[in-house]
Amino acid sequence: MTNQDGAAPRDLTRADFAVQWPVTTRWSDNDMFGHLNNAVYYELFDSAINGWLIESAHVDEVTSGVIGVVAESGCTYFRELAFPEPLTVGVRATRVGRTSVTFQLGIFGDPQNPAVAAVGRWVQVYVDRDTRRPVPVPDAIRSALTAGFAC
Amino acid sequence: MTNQDGAAPRDLTRADFAVQWPVTTRWSDNDMFGHLNNAVYYELFDSAINGWLIESAHVDEVTSGVIGVVAESGCTYFRELAFPEPLTVGVRATRVGRTSVTFQLGIFGDPQNPAVAAVGRWVQVYVDRDTRRPVPVPDAIRSALTAGFAC
Amino acid sequence: MTNQDGAAPRDLTRADFAVQWPVTTRWSDNDMFGHLNNAVYYELFDSAINGWLIESAHVDEVTSGVIGVVAESGCTYFRELAFPEPLTVGVRATRVGRTSVTFQLGIFGDPQNPAVAAVGRWVQVYVDRDTRRPVPVPDAIRSALTAGFAC
Amino acid sequence: MTNQDGAAPRDLTRADFAVQWPVTTRWSDNDMFGHLNNAVYYELFDSAINGWLIESAHVDEVTSGVIGVVAESGCTYFRELAFPEPLTVGVRATRVGRTSVTFQLGIFGDPQNPAVAAVGRWVQVYVDRDTRRPVPVPDAIRSALTAGFAC
Numbered sequence: 037m038t039n040q041d042g043a044a045p046r047d048l049t050r051a052d053f054a055v056q057w058p059v060t061t062r063w064s065d066n067d068m069f070g071h072l073n074n075a076v077y078y079e080l081f082d083s084a085i086n087g088w089l090i091e092s093a094h095v096d097e098v099t100s101g102v103i104g105v106v107a108e109s110g111c112t113y114f115r116e117l118a119f120p121e122p123l124t125v126g127v128r129a130t131r132v133g134r135t136s137v138t139f140q141l142g143i144f145g146d147p148q149n150p151a152v153a154a155v156g157r158w159v160q161v162y163v164d165r166d167t168r169r170p171v172p173v174p175d176a177i178r179s180a181l182t183a184g185f186a187c
Numbered sequence: 188m189t190n191q192d193g194a195a196p197r198d199l200t201r202a203d204f205a206v207q208w209p210v211t212t213r214w215s216d217n218d219m220f221g222h223l224n225n226a227v228y229y230e231l232f233d234s235a236i237n238g239w240l241i242e243s244a245h246v247d248e249v250t251s252g253v254i255g256v257v258a259e260s261g262c263t264y265f266r267e268l269a270f271p272e273p274l275t276v277g278v279r280a281t282r283v284g285r286t287s288v289t290f291q292l293g294i295f296g297d298p299q300n301p302a303v304a305a306v307g308r309w310v311q312v313y314v315d316r317d318t319r320r321p322v323p324v325p326d327a328i329r330s331a332l333t334a335g336f337a338c
Numbered sequence: 339m340t341n342q343d344g345a346a347p348r349d350l351t352r353a354d355f356a357v358q359w360p361v362t363t364r365w366s367d368n369d370m371f372g373h374l375n376n377a378v379y380y381e382l383f384d385s386a387i388n389g390w391l392i393e394s395a396h397v398d399e400v401t402s403g404v405i406g407v408v409a410e411s412g413c414t415y416f417r418e419l420a421f422p423e424p425l426t427v428g429v430r431a432t433r434v435g436r437t438s439v440t441f442q443l444g445i446f447g448d449p450q451n452p453a454v455a456a457v458g459r460w461v462q463v464y465v466d467r468d469t470r471r472p473v474p475v476p477d478a479i480r481s482a483l484t485a486g487f488a489c
Numbered sequence: 490m491t492n493q494d495g496a497a498p499r500d501l502t503r504a505d506f507a508v509q510w511p512v513t514t515r516w517s518d519n520d521m522f523g524h525l526n527n528a529v530y531y532e533l534f535d536s537a538i539n540g541w542l543i544e545s546a547h548v549d550e551v552t553s554g555v556i557g558v559v560a561e562s563g564c565t566y567f568r569e570l571a572f573p574e575p576l577t578v579g580v581r582a583t584r585v586g587r588t589s590v591t592f593q594l595g596i597f598g599d600p601q602n603p604a605v606a607a608v609g610r611w612v613q614v615y616v617d618r619d620t621r622r623p624v625p626v627p628d629a630i631r632s633a634l635t636a637g638f639a640c
Binding site for chain 4: 361363366372382384388389393
């Protein structure tokens with residue numbers, strides 16, 4: 037990962053993200069200004085992180101006794117995107133702690149355009165489904181993160 | 188189109204729809220029951236109809252003086268769908284009137300499964316952007332519908 | 339209920355609905371045409387029906403062994419609505435069957451305006467959470483519907 | 490505003506926010522974990538900021554030549570919220586610059602509970618609708634912010 041030395045978010049490219057998750061946009065994503073509403077970016081981040089974890093770590097979000105909840109999120113928007121453009125979400129883990137994982141995310145549009153449109157930050161904390169108390173990051177997820185993000 | 192003679196909605200297959208529009212699902216589409224919320228199907232119908240029209244009839248929804256608004260919509264749900272499964276929306280026009288178009292839509296999941304998961308009905312009326320009064324279906328859209336839905 | 343004799347949907351007023359459920363609109367509800375996206379109406383129907391059932395029948399949607407899933411839905415749109423206008427959803431049960439309930443819904447805007455903006459139809463089927471097989475409408479819900487919709 | 494000296498976000502109360510904007514939650518806001526999805530908080534922030542500006546500064550988002558777009562957003566989540574609980578969004582401007590405004594937001598649940606459930610940060614940049622180039626914060630908005638947030 038070329039970003040480990042702290043490249044500015046605006047300069048990130050697809051190559052900085054180990055996982056590339058394709059997503060489609062929706063008519064209703066565009067707001068009155070004709071561009072993707074800012075909250076939609078978080079729906080896409082969530083879908084890429086969890087879609088990749090379900091596929092790679094075989095997490096079953098409906099029955100799992102341990103769930104990943106969001107403790108912090110943030111996004112910086114560099115340029116507008118709009119339906120019907122298909123997008124790609126880049127995902128990488130920047131920190132895997134004892135009970136939490138910090139992800140960095142990038143949203144990319146047209147494959148011909150290497151520039152990142154938005155960069156997100158996401159802290160997921162693992163908790164017991166019933167008590168909602170923090171628990172260690174499950175082994176399957178820890179392994180997937182390690183394997184998936186190896187470069 | 189094999190459905191012109193009135194096949195029951197539950198028996199529709201991909202082959203009944205001239206247009207096939209791929210869409211991805213989102214984490215937030217799943218509700219407390221672990222399946223796609225019923226309102227999401229309408230977001231997908233809207234995206235397939237308008238995405239196809241933008242691509243085929245070169246409609247610019249931000250600036251066009253004529254816009255297509257929904258007068259009626261409906262959906263019958265046959266089986267559950269859930270994130271992260273990617274879906275396909277089948278679209279066909281069942282009636283092209285003077286100022287309105289009626290679409291039939293089908294939602295399909297796994298390509299190996301020919302059965303339709305839900306079938307929608309959608310009446311789009313074309314109106315003047317400023318006066319909101321009905322106007323004739325624009326020629327570009329009428330042509331796209333005729334060409335796109337020929338079998 | 340004055341509508342039992344079959345008044346046209348367009349002529350329904352607040353007085354035709356036994357339950358009045360207030361909802362707020364959101365910036366992101368407005369689409370590129372500056373009005374509430376058609377799918378949002380279904381989110382509001384869902385919120386009014388389930389909000390009222392949670393309050394009246396003390397349903398716990400997270401743990402209940404019986405859940406209500408949507409088998410059919412539909413909406414006819416009579417006039418546009420837009421954020422930031424607060425709305426009211428009128429709800430009434432038009433049929434309480436053995437395993438399903440049919441609701442009629444009306445969306446109203448400004449309290450000074452008696453005209454209904456949109457009318458919905460909604461068929462909710464009760465199923466076992468695990469097997470997803472239809473089961474009788476739970477007694478608490480049946481009682482709430484009977485009591486709540488008495489006029 | 491008692492927060493000007495830099496109280497920790499977790500310690501903010503309703504009294505720290507000059508504007509209190511009521512919002513209702515929706516059935517579809519709850520995700521598979523039975524709580525408000527993290528992206529929904531941003532929809533509520535957006536609705537409170539723009540709802541208040543439309544009401545106070547008489548901004549017409551559909552026709553205005555100057556629009557406010559989001560350059561950065563972020564949220565820290567302190568406790569879970571869930572439909573059908575009605576919420577209040579607290580809003581205050583922490584910085585009014587030449588072309589941008591920074592808002593701090595707080596989400597509150599049950600009026601009996603003074604603790605903030607989530608705290609957001611939001612940077613809105615004013616741009617020309619056509620060129621998308623930054624322009625000075627419109628006078629009507631600057632006045633509303635000054636008047637509305639005076640304590």
